[in-house]
Amino acid sequence: MKKMLPWLITILLSITLIAVVAIILFKSFFADPKEQATETKTIEVKVLSADERVEVTSELKDFRRNLKDPEYVVVLSFAFQLDGKKAKEEFDKIIEIEVRPIINRALADMTADELNGSQGEDALESKLLNLITPIIPKGKLVKVEITNFIITEI
Structure with a gap:
């Protein structure tokens, strides 16, 4: 059993790591687009008058x-x-x-x-x-x- 302990720990850590990555990817791919749209910044376009544009x-x-x-x-x-x-x-x-x-x-x-x-x-x-x-x-x-x-x- 002592010889198997490092292998068991390695396998458990790799399974945990794979599960965490899968959850993160699942959340990012299947997130609601409306939620993502609210997270992005809106950029205001400054409209210049004709005089300002000439300047x-x-x-x-x-x-x-x-x-x-x-x-x-x-x-x-x-x-x-x-x-x-x-x-x-x-x-x-x-x-x-x-x-x-x-x-x-x-x-x-x-x-x-x-x-x-x-x-x-x-x-x-x-x-x-x-x-x-x-x-x-x-x-x-x-x-x-x-x-x-x-x-x-x-």
């Missing part, structure tokens, strides 16, 4: 660039919405020296087919949002919008 939006107009396809040229205008006036001031200082090269590199890797349609524009906007946000010294970039979009064949 925190910076524009880059008539950006021209060849695409990855050598036969195509794209002409774009962008509106960058930031989270405050200070962020906009800082962004305006770096728009020519840091933002323009980022847009250049992003467009250099894209073809006309990738940019066509709303999905192409959305992909470019999200790519620029992810690339530009880390370089802003103060504040953050909230939204990138394409305000003018022309693709022409050379």
